[in-house]
Amino acid sequence: MSIEEIPQGADVSILSKNEKKARELIKKLNLKEIKGITRVTFKQRGNLIYAIDQPDVYRSAAGTYVVFGEAKVDDMNKRIAEAQQQQAQQEALTKAAENKEDKSPDSITADLQNASISEGQKAEEEDDKDVDETGLDPKDIDIIVEQTQVSRGKAVNALRKHDGDMVNAIMELSYE
Numbered sequence: 702m703s704i705e706e707i708p709q710g711a712d713v714s715i716l717s718k719n720e721k722k723a724r725e726l727i728k729k730l731n732l733k734e735i736k737g738i739t740r741v742t743f744k745q746r747g748n749l750i751y752a753i754d755q756p757d758v759y760r761s762a763a764g765t766y767v768v769f770g771e772a773k774v775d776d777m778n779k780r781i782a783e784a785q786q787q788q789a790q791q792e793a794l795t796k797a798a799e800n801k802e803d804k805s806p807d808s809i810t811a812d813l814q815n816a817s818i819s820e821g822q823k824a825e826e827e828d829d830k831d832v833d834e835t836g837l838d839p840k841d842i843d844i845i846v847e848q849t850q851v852s853r854g855k856a857v858n859a860l861r862k863h864d865g866d867m868v869n870a871i872m873e874l875s876y877e
Contacts, residue, residue, distance in 0.1 A: 724769070
């Protein structure tokens with residue numbers, strides 16, 4: 702059967718010669734296949750993560766593992782951001798379902814006042830950008846802003862509070 706004869710969308714895996722040889726050797730080594738594993742991850746320095754989805758995993762009597770599958774680089778920061786965004790959307794939908802607001806003039810006026818208050822807070826945050834950054838490395842500030850998603854002014858204040866220690870500044874801003 703050639704590749705052209707396989708129906709589109711079929712769940713078929715095509716093994717290379719080396720992979721076929723390795724699987725035959727595994728059978729000779731009496732390795733036992735472990736069922737039910739859906740994902741295997743390997744972490745390397747620098748938060749580089751390799752992930753294998755739907756792997757074939759084998760275990761020896763000594764406790765070592767052999768994993769077959771296609772390894773892909775996994776960006777955890779991106780996954781976390783997507784999960785947070787999805788969670789925020791779900792919370793917004795549940796709040797909208799719970800708060801079926803009436804359209805009376807009083808409620809509309811209250812909504813407008815709340816909106817103007819939040820705009821005032823945004824303006825204060827924009828004023829926060831004109832903070833004195835002397836004695837601090839701009840790259841450190843950029844990294845903190847990128848990692849914690851806060852304003853530049855808050856990042857500068859946290860760096861000053863922790864005497865230029867980026868790790869403690871990020872930790873403080875992350876758990877606010």
